[in-house]
Amino acid sequence: MRLVIADDSLIIRAGLIKLLGAIDTFDVVGEAADAEQLHRIIAHERPDVAVVDIRMPPTHTDEGIRAASRIRREHPSVAVLVLSQYIEAAYAMELLEGGSTHVGYLLKDRILQRATLIEAIGRIRDGEVVVDSTLVDALLAAPAVPAALEALSEREREVLALMAEGLTDRGIAERLSVSPRTVGTHIQHIFDRLGIADTATDNRRVRAVLSYLDAI
C-alpha cells in the first residue's frame, strides 16, 4: 500500500514515516509539510492513502479537511485519513459531505495506538468511512434524543452510531454480540424509518450516517 504523509511538524512526519514504513505492506512514497506540497505529490505519485494533519500552514486551522475534500474530488482513488488534535462533529460532516467514501477522521494521538491506526488506514483504503470513536462516544452519551432520530429504537440508534463510526455489518455484529443477520434487519429498519430510498446500498449507508451526524 502506497502512502503519503502530510504534517508540518518534522518530528511527527519523521516518526510516522518510521512507524508506518516499518510495516511490510506499507510503502511511504512521499511526505509534505503543507497542503500545496501535498497536492503536488498526490498528483505525481497517486498513492493509495494520504495521512493528513488537519492543522497546516498557513492558517493552522482546517487545511487538512479542505485538502481531503479536494483530493477526494480530484483523485477519487486516493483515500484520505485526517488526523486532528481534537474531534469535532462539524469537521466530520464537512469531510463526509466532500465525498462519502474512502475518508477517515481520527484523533491525532491514535498514531500512538499502532493497531488502531493501521486498521483505519486499511479500512478507508477499502472504501469505508472511519470516524474516531471519541466522537461516537460523545454522541451516544448525549442525553437528549434528537428529534430526527426519535423514530428509531434505542438499539437501532446504537447500530446507526456504529455505522457512523465506520464499522461494517460484521464489525457491528461483533461489537453488539448479535448475528450479522440481526444487524442487517436493524439497518433495513433504519433506512425505512429515516426514509432513505433504496438506490445504491453504499450511498444509503453514508446517507444514514450523514443524517445521524446532522441530527445530533
Added chain:
Amino acid sequence: MKARAAALLVIAALLLAFRIWYFVRLGDWLWLMLITATVQYTVIVAGVIATRRRPDSRVGLILLAWGFFVVLRGPGTAESGALLVIESSLQPWYWILLAHAMLTYPDGRAHTRTERVFLLVGYLWPLWWFTAWLFAEPAWLSNCPANGCPPNPFLIEPTKPFVDLWFTFNNVIAIGIGLWFLSLVILRRRRMAAPQRRSAAPALWATGVLLFAYLLEAALFLFQVPDGDLWAVMYWTKRLATFLVPIGLLIALVNTKLARADVAALLVRLRHADAGELQASLAKLFRDPSVRIVQEVSPQEHSEVTDLGDGYVMLHHQSARTEDPELFEAGVAAARMTIDNARLSRQVQAQLAEVSASRERLVQAAEAERKRVERDLHDGAQQQLIGVGLALQTARLEMPDSHPVAAMLDDATGQLRQSIDELRSLARGLRPAMLTERGLATALAELRRRSNVPIALEVDTRRFGEDVETTAYFVVSEALQNATRHACGAHLQVRVTFSSDELQILVRDDGPGGADVHKGSGLRGLSDRVTAIGGTLTVQSPPGQGTTIEARIPATPLTQRSE
C-alpha cells in the same frame, strides 16, 4: 434684626397715634390726619423693608430718617417757642431727606463731588432759616393756631423789612436748589445702565411729581400768589408726591425681590445648562442684555469682568453688581456652581470612559492570552508529546514483545496518551478552537454535544467579531455549568438572536432558581466580561422558577465568512 424692625414699626405707630391725638386736639381734621399718617407710615414701612432687604444700601435708612422726622415734627410747637423755632428751621430737611433718598437710589451714597456738595448745602439750609428767626415774630413765619403762637425765645429785634427780604431770597434759593436737584437727577439717570433705569423708573416718576410740587410751592411763595386753586393744586400734589415716593421705592424693591426668587429657578434650570443657556439666564436675571460669558477676556466698554471659575468669566454692566449686590452674588454663585458641575461631570465622564476602555483592554488581553496558550498547547506541547510518543513507538518496534522494556514502553505510551488527553480538555476549556474556526453556532453545537444536560439550541449562524463570539460563548458555557451544578435534571434552552445592532443571548433553565449574580464568582466574572465590551447582563432567578440569563452585546455581523 427682625425684632429691631418690629420695634421700629411699633414705635412709629405709637408716635403717629400721639401726633394724630395732638393735632386733632388742636382742631385739625381727623380724616386729614389719618391720610397724612398713612402716608408717613408707608414711608417708614418702606424704609424698614429697604434696610432689611438691602442692608448694603442707605436708601432705607434715609427713608426711615425722613419718616421719623415728619412724625416727630409738630407736636410741642403750640406750647414751646424754642421747639417752634427749631421745627420751623429744620423744615427744609423734609425735602432734602426725600431728595437724598431719590438722588442716591439704589445704594444711598453720593457718587460725585457735586452730589456731596448739594447734600451738604441742603442739610445746612436750616441755618439760613434760623437767621430769619432771630428777627421774626412767630406769626410772620408760621401758621399760628387760633390762640396764638408761643413767644420766640431767640428773637433779638423784630425787623419786618429784613424778614420780607429774607423770605423772597429764600424762595429764590429754594427754586435754585430744586433746579440743581433736577440737573443732578438727570445726570445720574444718564449714568445709569438701561436695566437699572428700568427698575428705578417708579422712583424717578415719583421724583418728578415731588419736584413739581416743590417748585410750585416755592414759586407761589415767591410771587406771593393769593390763596386759591393753585395753592390747592400744590397742597394735594405735595401730599400725593410724598405718598408716591415710598410707593415708587417699594415697587423698585419688589422688582428686586422677584429677581431673588429667580435665582432659585435659575439653579434648577441650570443643572444641565451649557454656556449659552447660562448666559441667557444670567442676562435675564440681572436684566442686563449685555451679559456675556466668555473664556477669553476681551474688555468691552462699560463692562466689568467677574470670574466664574474653570476659565470662564462674565462680562456685564457695573449696574448688575451695584443695583442689587446680593442678587448679583447669588447669580454668580449659581453660575459658578453650574460651571463647576459641568467640569466635574466632564471629569467623571472622562474617567468612566478611561476605566471602561482599560477594562476592555484587560479583557481583550486576557482573551488573547487564552488564545495564545491554547495554540501553544495544541501546536507546541501536544505536538511534542506526540513526537515523543512516536519515538517510543519506534523504539518499541525494535524489540520483541517478550522484552521486559517493551512492556515499559507500552506503559509509557499509555501514560503519554493520557497526558495528551488532559492537555486537550485543558485547551478546550481555555478557548474552543471551533469558535475561531467555525463560529458561535458550531462551537455551541459542540458544547451541547459534550454536555450532560439536554439543551434546546437556536443560534444565529452569522459570524461576528471575535470579542462578541467569545463573550457569547462563555455566557452560554457559564450558564450551562451553573445549570449542571445547581439545577439537577434541568433542561436548558439557549437562544442566540441578532436584531438591528445587538446580539441577544438568552439562556433559560427550569432548575430551582435562586442564583445570585453577586454571590457566584462565575456569574460575576461573566457580567464583567459582557460589560467590558459594552453589553449588559441580567440574571433573573426567582426561587422555584428556574434561572434566566440574558446578555445583550452590541455587534455587527461580519459580511465575509471567515473560513
